[in-house]
Amino acid sequence: MLPKTERFKQGARETLADPVIQESMEAVYNGFHTNRQSAGQATEGWDAQRDRGRAIKEHTIANLDYYLEMLTDKVDANGGNVFFAEDTAAATEYILDLARARDVKTVIKSKSMVSEEMSLAHEMEAVGIEAVETDLGEYIIQLAGEAPYHIIAPAIHKSQDQVAEMFAETTGTDPGQTPEELTTTARGMLRETFQRADMSVTGVNFAVAESGSIVLVTNEGNGRMCTSIPRVHVAVMGMEKIVPSMQDLGMMLRILIRSATGQRISSYVTMVNGPRRDEEEDGPEEFHLVIVDNGRMRLLADPNLREALYCLRCGACLNACPVYRKVGGHSYGWVYPGPIGAVVSPVLSGLKQAKDLPFASSLCGACREACPVRIDIPNMLLHLRHQVVEGPREVRSVGRVERLVWKAWRFGNMKPGRFRTGGKIANLLGRPFARGGTFRRVPPPLSGWTRSRDLPLPASTPFRDRFKKRRSRGRG
Amino acid sequence: MTCLVDQFRPEVGESVVNVLERLGVEVDFPEGQTCCGQPAFNSGFQSEAREVARHFLDVFDATEGPIIVPSGSCGAMVRKFYSEMFEGEAAERERARCVGERIYEFTEFLVDVLGADDLYTDLGPHMEDTATYHQCCHLERELGVDHQPAELLGRVKGLEMLPMYRSEVCCGFGGTFAVKFADVSTAMLDEKLDNAAATGASTIVAGDTGCIMHMAGGLRRRGSDQQVRHIAEILDEATGPGDQANGAPA
Numbered sequence: 001m002l003p004k005t006e007r008f009k010q011g012a013r014e015t016l017a018d019p020v021i022q023e024s025m026e027a028v029y030n031g032f033h034t035n036r037q038s039a040g041q042a043t044e045g046w047d048a049q050r051d052r053g054r055a056i057k058e059h060t061i062a063n064l065d066y067y068l069e070m071l072t073d074k075v076d077a078n079g080g081n082v083f084f085a086e087d088t089a090a091a092t093e094y095i096l097d098l099a100r101a102r103d104v105k106t107v108i109k110s111k112s113m114v115s116e117e118m119s120l121a122h123e124m125e126a127v128g129i130e131a132v133e134t135d136l137g138e139y140i141i142q143l144a145g146e147a148p149y150h151i152i153a154p155a156i157h158k159s160q161d162q163v164a165e166m167f168a169e170t171t172g173t174d175p176g177q178t179p180e181e182l183t184t185t186a187r188g189m190l191r192e193t194f195q196r197a198d199m200s201v202t203g204v205n206f207a208v209a210e211s212g213s214i215v216l217v218t219n220e221g222n223g224r225m226c227t228s229i230p231r232v233h234v235a236v237m238g239m240e241k242i243v244p245s246m247q248d249l250g251m252m253l254r255i256l257i258r259s260a261t262g263q264r265i266s267s268y269v270t271m272v273n274g275p276r277r278d279e280e281e282d283g284p285e286e287f288h289l290v291i292v293d294n295g296r297m298r299l300l301a302d303p304n305l306r307e308a309l310y311c312l313r314c315g316a317c318l319n320a321c322p323v324y325r326k327v328g329g330h331s332y333g334w335v336y337p338g339p340i341g342a343v344v345s346p347v348l349s350g351l352k353q354a355k356d357l358p359f360a361s362s363l364c365g366a367c368r369e370a371c372p373v374r375i376d377i378p379n380m381l382l383h384l385r386h387q388v389v390e391g392p393r394e395v396r397s398v399g400r401v402e403r404l405v406w407k408a409w410r411f412g413n414m415k416p417g418r419f420r421t422g423g424k425i426a427n428l429l430g431r432p433f434a435r436g437g438t439f440r441r442v443p444p445p446l447s448g449w450t451r452s453r454d455l456p457l458p459a460s461t462p463f464r465d466r467f468k469k470r471r472s473r474g475r476g
Numbered sequence: 477m478t479c480l481v482d483q484f485r486p487e488v489g490e491s492v493v494n495v496l497e498r499l500g501v502e503v504d505f506p507e508g509q510t511c512c513g514q515p516a517f518n519s520g521f522q523s524e525a526r527e528v529a530r531h532f533l534d535v536f537d538a539t540e541g542p543i544i545v546p547s548g549s550c551g552a553m554v555r556k557f558y559s560e561m562f563e564g565e566a567a568e569r570e571r572a573r574c575v576g577e578r579i580y581e582f583t584e585f586l587v588d589v590l591g592a593d594d595l596y597t598d599l600g601p602h603m604e605d606t607a608t609y610h611q612c613c614h615l616e617r618e619l620g621v622d623h624q625p626a627e628l629l630g631r632v633k634g635l636e637m638l639p640m641y642r643s644e645v646c647c648g649f650g651g652t653f654a655v656k657f658a659d660v661s662t663a664m665l666d667e668k669l670d671n672a673a674a675t676g677a678s679t680i681v682a683g684d685t686g687c688i689m690h691m692a693g694g695l696r697r698r699g700s701d702q703q704v705r706h707i708a709e710i711l712d713e714a715t716g717p718g719d720q721a722n723g724a725p726a
């Protein structure tokens with residue numbers, strides 16, 4: 001997907017002005033967020049489980065080479081093929097070549113964020129292969145020609161009416177359909193596609209190194225259909241999606257599912273161990289696992305950012321984030337929205353273009369608190385901010401005015417006398433313009449503040465002077 | 477004392493001193509102090525922040541005893557981020573660690589160090605008001621000061637604490653965020669102020685001057701009667717002689 005990360009501010013403004021989206025974003029908090037909180041509270045030893053989950057990820061990422069090799073060997077032994085793709089272009093090429101070689105006409109897809117990085121459905125359509133999303137949310141945004149709005153609920157921003165209208169346009173159904181009827185309509189359309197499909201592309205929630213299995217977590221059962229009906233199954237994963245053992249998998253599933261939706265277990269957990277064996281009835285003839293780097297090595301190489309690879313893509317940080325809930329998913333301009341998107345998108349798709357993202361946070365820490373593996377997102381945002389200001393030339397991008405402001409700030413703060421005088425001057429200069437001790441409007445660079453808030457005038461007698469007076473009175 | 481308190485809300489500083497002195501603590505204000513460096517650090521200007529932080533360490537390394545700040549943000553900066561900023565400078569790091577260990581946020585000091593009981597048996601805090609508490613982000617989630625303010629406020633006689641919906645959600649301040657992303661910050665502030673208004677409380681209490689300035693500015697623009705006060709001001713008023721309506725010494 002081509003990044004449009006430079007559009008953040010514009011996107012945010014548009015979203016803030018859209019009452020339908022603002023309304024649906026409330027559901028993100030009232031639904032997912034509060035459900036996750038109750039699920040955590042209801043789970044005995046929840047915090048210890050999160051610590052365990054984090055420890056598993058720390059260990060795996062620290063030994064990523066080792067586990068990738070183990071996974072590759074096991075998948076091979078199970079009769080599957082592994083392809084390691086350095087970037088999305090390589091991954092796409094591999095899959096398209098495979099589809100052509102197997103004479104594939106129709107591909108069904110289950111939810112996969114990595115395939116969004118690749119714009120895989122588009123690429124397939126472009127070469128004349130029908131590609132259909134089978135996750136209901138993905139299906140809706142595919143019809144709308146949009147990017148996912150949320151990691152686990154891609155069409156969360158669409159109202160029921162909007163969906164009904166879209167279905168009516170494509171299939172001629174009644175635009176007044178209820179959510180249940182809409183689901184039935186979509187099911188009907190999809191079932192027919194399932195039967196025709198010759199290839200499936202799925203995501204991977206976890207890949208178990210010791211057994212070479214891949215695991216899909218869904219609520220709709222479409223993952224299971226995708227992995228059993230078509231004759232070729234391609235699973236696409238980011239290289240961080242690995243866990244060492246089945247035991248680790250159990251732990252990770254627990255915390256993923258509770259954090260994503262607040263459920264104890266999602267309706268369908270599907271495990272695939274390669275292509276169908278002779279004695280089995282169901283399953284594909286061929287199984288391919290495409291492991292994608294696409295910039296993840298850069299995360300791995302930077303100790304300040306490595307934690308980003310612990311991410312389970314559960315979406316809890318999005319639901320907790322007060323900024324995401326206001327600006328919505330598309331403002332982030334690439335595949336991953338919200339707090340984790342503000343870290344991952346700049347690194348994977350280019351920091352210079354995405355330079356606003358790390359700054360678009362009040363650093364309130366709600367994301368870290370919500371994250372099942374306690375990823376310190378605010379800290380990574382600070383690191384990226386530092387890169388934008390003082391990093392290598394190719395990523396640096398800060399205006400001259402801002403540099404001057406901070407230079408002046410530093411000067412004023414190095415000596416208490418300067419600091420005090422600065423306040424005095426601001427007080428004297430500001431006094432004629434202030435009403436009742438506050439400003440209603442100030443010039444740039446602070447003008448953003450006074451758009452909606454009064455700004456106080458610095459005190460005429462700062463605390464330091466009052467304290468001195470007190471002491472001279474008290475002790476003198 | 478924090479730079480925002482010094483320059484914008486000196487009353488808060490006076491309240492802090494009043495309360496501490498009433499509890500028998502001897503208070504000093506090292507004159508050399510300015511800012512802790514957080515604004516620049518959070519904006520990515522680490523070189524500038526580092527110089528100012530060095531100045532902070534110079535000033536406070538020369539003092540003894542606990543250092544009390546009426547702010548979660550500044551406390552977090554010194555306790556948590558200094559060591560990061562001075563990575564690779566072992567001596568400064570060590571200085572940062574020593575100073576960091578002495579830093580307490582105001583309510584944290586009252587409850588965890590002094591023990592809040594003293595405050596209640598000796599001073600018998602009392603004031604007639606209705607209030608609601610906003611959980612400032614850095615206090616809550618960077619420093620983990622999550623129960624102390626509520627404990628202190630809950631035991632003030634006559635002060636009715638009303639629960640706020642989503643009290644833990646950020647008010648949208650975030651330092652330069654409020655200026656750079658004014659639209660988003662405003663939407664967050666609006667949600668906060670709506671929730672605060674819905675409580676019907678006459679006062680919003682908070683623990684960080686940044687958030688207080690932010691909410692106060694928004695309230696003023698709305699023409700609301702609600703006021704925002706620092707928890708130190710509340711405790712000062714509640715423990716002070718009855719005729720000091722605003723807690724400031726006459």
Ligand code: SF4
Nearest residue numbers: 311312314315317371
């Ligand atoms: S960063 Fe944490 S909370 Fe956010 S999606 Fe990843 S695992 Fe979930």
